[in-house]
Every structure is written in structure tokens, then in C-alpha cells.
Amino acid sequence: MRFKLITWVVAAVTLLCAATASVTAAEKAKNDNVVKDGMLVSMEYTLKGTDGKVIDSSKGREPLKYVQGQKMMIPGLEKELAGMKVGGEKNVTVKPEDAYGQINPNGFQEIPKEKIPPNALKVGAVLQGQDDQGRPMLARIKEVKEKSVVIDLNHPMAGKTLVFNVKIVDIQPAPPPIVPAAKSAAPAKPADPAKK
Numbered sequence: 003m004r005f006k007l008i009t010w011v012v013a014a015v016t017l018l019c020a021a022t023a024s025v026t027a028a029e030k031a032k033n034d035n036v037v038k039d040g041m042l043v044s045m046e047y048t049l050k051g052t053d054g055k056v057i058d059s060s061k062g063r064e065p066l067k068y069v070q071g072q073k074m075m076i077p078g079l080e081k082e083l084a085g086m087k088v089g090g091e092k093n094v095t096v097k098p099e100d101a102y103g104q105i106n107p108n109g110f111q112e113i114p115k116e117k118i119p120p121n122a123l124k125v126g127a128v129l130q131g132q133d134d135q136g137r138p139m140l141a142r143i144k145e146v147k148e149k150s151v152v153i154d155l156n157h158p159m160a161g162k163t164l165v166f167n168v169k170i171v172d173i174q175p176a177p178p179p180i181v182p183a184a185k186s187a188a189p190a191k192p193a194d195p196a197k198k
Contacts (some may be wrong), residue, residue, distance in 0.1 A: 035173050037086045039071030044172040045083070050165045057164075069176045076101045079166055086170050094166045105161040112150045118143070129153065 037043050044065040049058040060066050068074040070084065078100025086092065098104050115123065122129055127143040145152040 035088060037070050037083045037170065037173060040176055041070050042174045042176040043068055043070055046169045046171055048167045052163050052165060065171045088170050088173055091169045094168060096164045098161050098163060101164050102157040102159040105156050109156040110144060110152055110154055112152050114150055118151055
């Protein structure tokens with residue numbers, strides 16, 4: 003009788019350990035399925051201004067994908083998305099300092115009219131150019147004067163409070179970054195034999 007009791011206790015302990023391991027694995031999977039650094043997040047969103055007008059939306063398009071913690075998203079929104087789960091929805095208001103910053107007065111420049119294409123000489127026209135390091139940049143015509151134009155180099159959303167409605171659609175581990183293959187050196191050429 004004692005042998006059967008020990009066998010039953012061992013079986014019960016084994017089942018309890020297996021159940022605990024299963025719950026622990028389920029908890030880990032549950033914790034992995036939240037927005038946290040290193041996760042590839044897919045979300046649907048609608049962006050509005052404080053006046054309620056829609057500025058942008060993913061409706062009718064593929065969800066927006068980004069990797070949490072990689073600074074692919076404005077800081078104020080990324081911070082608010084942390085900890086959300088698939089299916090979670092949230093309204094987030096992001097102040098300018100946590101989005102595209104305040105309007106920089108040094109971002110306005112006056113340039114001669116002849117440097118602007120004639121078809122772009124109107125307020126609101128967008129010009130494409132390069133900064134001092136050769137990176138592409140956009141500027142908007144802010145004002146057209148008699149002999150010059152004032153261009154605005156600030157981001158179009160600078161100085162604006164942004165209101166997002168977001169829904170998390172999917173969360174997956176981010177794929178590893180692609181590392182460019184090292185270029186192999188050209189094979190060494192044999193030295194020319196010395197002429198005799």
C-alpha cells in the first residue's frame with residue numbers, strides 16, 4: 003500500500019510541475035505579445051489635429067509597421083504604445099515637444115526669386131532640395147515678395163499638437179537587421195617574374 007501511495011504522490015507532483023511549466027510558458031508567450039522594445043508592431047491609426055480634422059489615416063491601406071525602441075516613431079506616440087496588446091485601442095495626444103518640435107524661427111529663410119522655379123512661386127508650394135550634407139530636404143513657400151521668397155524649412159507638423167487614435171493589429175519579434183556583406187578583397191596578383 004505504501005508503494006502505491008508514493009507512486010501516486012510522485013505522479014501528482016509530476017502533473018503539478020508540468021502544469022506550472024505550461025502556465026509559465028503561457029505567461030511568457032503572453033508577455034512577449036505586448037508592445038516593447040525590439041518588437042515589430044503593426045497598427046491602424048487615424049491622425050487628427052486639435053480641431054478634429056483628419057490629417058492622415060491608415061484606413062483602406064496596409065497597417066503601419068515599425069520596430070518599437072528604434073526611433074522609427076515620434077517619441078510621444080512610441081512611449082504611449084509601450085505595453086499595449088494586440089486588439090488594444092487608445093487615443094493619444096502628443097504635444098509638439100514630443101512630436102516634431104516647436105517651430106524654429108531660424109527655419110525661415112529669404113532667397114532671391116530667380117532661384118525658385120517659376121511654377122513654384124506661390125504660397126504653399128513644396129520645394130525639394132539638399133542640405134549642407136547632401137541629404138534630401140523639403141521646404142515650403144511661406145511668402146512671395148517682390149524680389150524674394152520666404153521658405154519654411156520646419157517640418158509641416160512642427161508646433162502642432164497631434165491626436166492619434168491607434169489600434170494594435172499585430173506584434174511579432176522584429177527580424178534581425180540586415181548586415182551588408184563584407185566586400186571580399188580582389189585576389190592578389192602574382193608578381194611579374196624578373197626578366198633575365
